[in-house]
Amino acid sequence: MLIILVTFLGALVLFIGGYLWHHQQTNLLGISVTDRPQLSKFCRFYGRFFIILGLLTIIINLLGYLVIAAVLVIISMLATTMLTWRFSTFLKHYL
Numbered sequence: 001m002l003i004i005l006v007t008f009l010g011a012l013v014l015f016i017g018g019y020l021w022h023h024q025q026t027n028l029l030g031i032s033v034t035d036r037p038q039l040s041k042f043c044r045f046y047g048r049f050f051i052i053l054g055l056l057t058i059i060i061n062l063l064g065y066l067v068i069a070a071v072l073v074i075i076s077m078l079a080t081t082m083l084t085w086r087f088s089t090f091l092k093h094y095l
Contacts, residue, residue: 010057013076017050
């Protein structure tokens with residue numbers, strides 16, 4: 001059961017990374033990214049980071065290294081929290 005949940009978390013993190021990576025040249029939540037190069041860099045950095053983190057979480061989990069997978073789950077939670085905080089800070093300062 002734990003393997004399924006951690007794999008689901010990795011897939012969710014991978015989806016977030018893919019979403020950010022895809023939206024570095026289009027609208028992101030109704031905000032034009034092409035007019036704001038800082039937001040494009042933000043999407044590019046966090047997109048890459050979350051794609052790597054999601055793939056790493058899925059691979060490590062499927063290989064059976066549960067301790068490393070638990071560490072990656074904690075890193076995923078902290079990174080998602082940091083993404084939310086950074087995005088809200090960006091919206092406050094640049095819009």
